[in-house]
Amino acid sequence: MFNFRQNINTNYGFVLFMNRGIIAIAVAGLLITAGVIGVFFLTQKSAKGEVNLTSRALEVYGNADGDSDVDENDAKLVERYISALSTKNSSEMEKFVADNNFNTKLADANNDGVINSQDVAQIRAVVNRQAERLWLVDGSGADRSVRLNIQRIGAEYYANTELCLILGLADKIVAVDNAPYLYKDFYFTPAQQANITNLVNMNTPDYPFVNELDLDILLTFYNTSYDVKQEKIIGTDVIYLGLYNPDMSNAEGSNFIQGILKAGYIFGAVDRAEEYASWVLETRDKLADIAKTIPEAEKPTVLMSNYPNSYFISPDTKTATVYCYTDPLGQACLLGGGKNIGQSLYGDEYAKSLSKVSQVDALFNDDNLTAIDHIFLHMVKYTYGGTVVAGVPDHGYLAQNEDEIATAWQNAVSSDHTLLVDMDPNDVRLIAGDFRNGPTGAVLLGAYIGKIINPSYYSDIDPAAIHNHYINHFLGIADYDVKTDGVFMYHLDA
Ligand SMILES: [Ca+2]
Numbered sequence: 001m002f003n004f005r006q007n008i009n010t011n012y013g014f015v016l017f018m019n020r021g022i023i024a025i026a027v028a029g030l031l032i033t034a035g036v037i038g039v040f041f042l043t044q045k046s047a048k049g050e051v052n053l054t055s056r057a058l059e060v061y062g063n064a065d066g067d068s069d070v071d072e073n074d075a076k077l078v079e080r081y082i083s084a085l086s087t088k089n090s091s092e093m094e095k096f097v098a099d100n101n102f103n104t105k106l107a108d109a110n111n112d113g114v115i116n117s118q119d120v121a122q123i124r125a126v127v128n129r130q131a132e133r134l135w136l137v138d139g140s141g142a143d144r145s146v147r148l149n150i151q152r153i154g155a156e157y158y159a160n161t162e163l164c165l166i167l168g169l170a171d172k173i174v175a176v177d178n179a180p181y182l183y184k185d186f187y188f189t190p191a192q193q194a195n196i197t198n199l200v201n202m203n204t205p206d207y208p209f210v211n212e213l214d215l216d217i218l219l220t221f222y223n224t225s226y227d228v229k230q231e232k233i234i235g236t237d238v239i240y241l242g243l244y245n246p247d248m249s250n251a252e253g254s255n256f257i258q259g260i261l262k263a264g265y266i267f268g269a270v271d272r273a274e275e276y277a278s279w280v281l282e283t284r285d286k287l288a289d290i291a292k293t294i295p296e297a298e299k300p301t302v303l304m305s306n307y308p309n310s311y312f313i314s315p316d317t318k319t320a321t322v323y324c325y326t327d328p329l330g331q332a333c334l335l336g337g338g339k340n341i342g343q344s345l346y347g348d349e350y351a352k353s354l355s356k357v358s359q360v361d362a363l364f365n366d367d368n369l370t371a372i373d374h375i376f377l378h379m380v381k382y383t384y385g386g387t388v389v390a391g392v393p394d395h396g397y398l399a400q401n402e403d404e405i406a407t408a409w410q411n412a413v414s415s416d417h418t419l420l421v422d423m424d425p426n427d428v429r430l431i432a433g434d435f436r437n438g439p440t441g442a443v444l445l446g447a448y449i450g451k452i453i454n455p456s457y458y459s460d461i462d463p464a465a466i467h468n469h470y471i472n473h474f475l476g477i478a479d480y481d482v483k484t485d486g487v488f489m490y491h492l493d494a
């Protein structure tokens, strides 16, 4: 077996302008809209041109001033609050809270219901990594605490595994479930692989087996059976970070960005987490800035759908999924300057939905009202349940050739699919599940889509370079180049 992690870069260079949750970037201009639907809120900047990574308080206890970080400013503010308590009356205290954006919930750093000097000490201990535990609000909105001495990490599915790599934690990962385990030659060095156990199916875990692994923390993929996992896996902090729904239309307000930043505090990699979050936001802004310059009438119409369980894998299936506004696939379409067919099909429901299922006849009739210019078909081969989906071709980081995907593509566009006759089959593409199931939000896929469907507008965007930067710089995997390695997107002329 070959291995891409021969030269792992553990000495991450931090961006020089980085500074605890506030990133100064020299970009002029602000957002605004491209029609009522398809609005992306671009990065909000202060009067000084600084960027906030979160539009709401980072939900880590100790964040007394309600910004995007926990730092010495929070400790000082809690000291001032305690001191004010002894001299001010209640209306003066209300003014203090309002004037300082004082977050009375998060200021209680040890979450014991009282704000006192112990919280000041806890904040400083969080900052210098001396705290025994950290309290935070998880991706489901529930209070949790985690021990900070973390040596043995379990990570579920691609997003959590890749986030751990981004934060430089590969040496501490001791268990992943089946899907990332099958990617081990891509993710891990041979030495790291020797430490890693396959958790197999974490949708319905084998609890005695998981307990034997003595994990300090388990990053869970989704919040179903979250409480059961916490109860049954003894002595392990089970945490749902909330990476599942990135919501690039309002990433600063999303659990996705919050989850990345919270992981920085859990694992002692705050600068790295902030660097990654800011890269996602900057890349999103770059793409959205281009998309908004394209006149609505010029935007190609795009169907974001999937290959398995659909009309595209078997014409006997009469329905197809249409990914809508709130799904990362729908958002990638918008970041690439596409008009999502779901908008005209579903009206108001489009903006509220992850996906809907339509009869194929409604998508591919000949009335020209629903003409589709491009189709992108998302694929998942290895599921969270530890299964392999039948009929889905090999794709992604470790795919070694295009044989299987070429056959699948021929199937998807074959003459049996008579309703596709009005389309150029080369405008149908199969896309790797990695785009949606990793922790990149919609930005990687959005860059690819923009370059394909609006090449002149996205002429300065180099999707392969963005993807390689993600792999080489953020995942820390050297000797990998998406121009020659892996299979991520396919049509006949690819
Ligand atoms: Ca703060």
Ligand SMILES: [Ca+2]
Pocket: 108, 109, 110, 111, 112, 113, 114, 115, 116, 118, 119
């Ligand atoms: Ca307290």
